Structures are given as C-alpha cells and as structure tokens.
Amino acid sequence: MATHRDTLQHLFVTGLMNLHAVEKQALSIITPQAARLEHYPEVADRLRLHIDETHAQIARLDELLAGLDTGGSFLKDAALSLSGGMAAMMHSVAGDEILKNSFANYAFEHFEIAAYRASLVLAEDGGFTQATGLLQQSLREEESMAQWIGESLPAVTRRYASLYAEQGAAQAKM
Secondary structure, three states: OOOHHHHHHHHHHHHHHHHHHHHHHHHHHHHHHHHHOOOOHHHHHHHHHHHHHHHHHHHHHHHHHHHOOOOOOHHHHHHHHHHHHHHHHHHHOOOOHHHHHHHHHHHHHHHHHHHHHHHHHHHHHHOOHHHHHHHHHHHHHHHHHHHHHHHHHHHHHHHHHHHHHHHOHHHHOO
16 A cells, blocks of 8 residues: 555656656747747747746756656657647647737646646655755746736737738738
8 A cells, every 4th residue: 555655756756747748848839939930029039038948947857757766758748749739830820829829828837837836735745855946946937937928918919919900910920
C-alpha cells in the first residue's frame, strides 16, 4: 500500500511531467507567432523573451525530473506540441489573428500559472523543498507574461483597428 508521501511524490512527478509538456506546447504556439509578427514589434519582442524564458523553464523541469529519477513524457510532449501547432495554424487564417492569439496567449498563461501553483502545493506538502525555488521562478515568469499581455491588449487592439481601417484585415492581422 502506498504511503501518503509516495502518493504525493507520484502526483508531483506527474505534475512536473505535465508542466514539461505544457511548456513544449507553449513553444509550439508562440514561436510561429513571433516569427510572423510584422506590425506588432513590441509583441514580437516580448514573445521572443518569453520563448527564452520557456526554454529555461523546460531546463528547470528537466533538472527537477532528473533529480527524481525520471524525465519528461515524450508522448505528452509530442501530443501537446502538436495541438499547440494546430491552434497556431488555425489562428493564422483568421483576419484578426493578432487578437485571437492575444486572447489565447492570455488564457494559456493563466493555465500555466495554475499548473505551477498546484505543483508548488504538492512540492510543499510532499517535502520537495529543492523544487520550490525553481518552480517559483517559473511561476513569476508566467505571471509577468500574463500581466504584460493583459496590459498590452488595449494597445494591440487599437493598433489592429487602425491598421484594419487603413489597409484591411489581411494586412492588420499580424
């Protein structure tokens, strides 16, 4: 019979593996966006910064998983990366792609925030103190990105509306 600590470790490891896959999915979503942005250089710059942060988050998760004698789940990583790529592709055909991407990115950042917070609870309750600093660093990065998206949405929306009025939907979208 599994002990409470064994159960917490299992849940913690599963959560870390899920986070790893979610971060891979984030890369598959935001990397194509950053490459396609023409009329929104401030968004492209912030996405590129967050791509770098996401690579660092994956490295932190790899470190934590290695310390627990496991690694990321190839199947979860691949499945979520594929779904992220499909979502990015679906938005790319929309006339208001920049807006749809902004909404989706804002929601996705909050999903990641919730996942990191839950992992921190499991780390605390399970006594995985070596993990808390790394998880808190990633959480702060996700919170910062979500805040930036929320604060920049009015300017992005106004820029989109202005470009749309001047050039039409095809030119305003990215």
